Amino acid sequence: MTRWNALILAGSRDEIDPVARAAGAAHKALVEVGGEPMLARVIDAVKAAGAGRVAISSNDEDTGRLAALRGAEVLPAAEGPSESARSGFAALGSPMLLTTADHALLRPAWIESFIKDVPDDCDAAILLARRADIEAAVPGNKRTYLRFADGEWSGCNLFYLRGPSAARGLALWRSVERDRKRPWKIVARIGPRLLLAYLFGRLTLARALASLGGTAGLRVAAVPARDGLAAVDVDKPADLELVRALLRDGAA
Template sequence: MSFNALVLAGSRGGVDPLADYAGVTDKALIRIGGATMLERVIVALRAAGAAQIAVSANAPAVRAEALRLGAEPIDAAAGPSLSTLQGLRALGAPLLVTTADHALLRPEWITDFLADAPADADVAALLARRDTVERDAPPTRRTYLRFADGGWSGCNLFLLRTPAAEAAVGLWMSVERDRKRPWRIVWRLGPGTLLLYVTGRLTLDAALARLGALVGVRAAAVAARHGLAAVDVDKPADLDLVRGLVERS
């Protein structure tokens, strides 16, 4: 499948503790195994067949790095969801979205994801089962979404397959706005869905189907084949872990 790719590399402003820990100005410029994290991500995307790669960033040094790597820098918005929306409108669908801190990203994870995503899904997300993460990754603290079919960890890899996926990004934007008012997020699913969740009877697929139905899209979860796909670099312990893994590979 022919696709374009968007790498989210925006910053929240101020001093980034992780960049400061690594001694660089911007998180995306942290070096691992002789390459910046942004370079590692772009190389993986290109090897997986991305036709065009854009980097959503405002920091001049990150934009310069994107140009050096043959990617197109585009302006980052106030948050990742709005940046994704702008990227979708600029690049079109199908669009693969990932983040600059996905430093272990491998081309085969991308091609597997694209192959496993349902052909009729407007939007798909890669997630790893907890047992898969624990099988493949060294002991590391991950955040898991708890559903009836087990714990799941996000893998920072999304496929916006059709133009209809724009509606799903709009839902993501509203969730970001309400992140400090969780009752509003939960209420979107309705009291019946909330009851299923709190009683441990809601599966991940059912939750995504209900979320997609809110905005009229088909949303799907794809189970990652490799647990390391859930490991990103978000804090100093992650950076030390990933550097160690790369050095030993």
């Protein structure tokens, strides 16, 4: 397997995060699950999966100290996650795995299988989980899904930037991330014909990604997750309760 580096987004906004507030922590990345901070679990997972250099993007001193103790570099966070990803990619180079500090259930096996399944002819890849797999893993979990002719999908906060040309996709990623709760706006970027196909349930995921990637001049691939749990992160206090319960019960 090609040697790769990893960037973990661990930035924060000026106001305290709802998850951090609910847990009584100063920073979301430092919220404990399963007896240790979420960030520590993510760093350990990417290192165990075989990452070369591991860096976090953060301006928080406590988070930086934790990262250093876990053997990770600290890069200054930029304004917004996409800009942090761009500067991190410039520092670490390609190929690079991109994930987030709130991916508290992250397993090395998920990363290994994701990278193994990335097609050779793509510039960037995103891990997506099928709705049926997510609901089988965590029944009743409420998520936002992208609905395509070939199924309903949700993101897993795992991206793989294969080569230098993947940098062109970070601006596209920023706009998609901004509208992730409004799937129709994401699809609208691919033009009226494909938008109509999406609205009538005729647009496939592969066709949508081909068109979106084309707007940035790169080839983007979707990789199906082998485990629905890979889509579970800690976006809100209810997610924190779910993740803690899963770890307590041994399901994760």
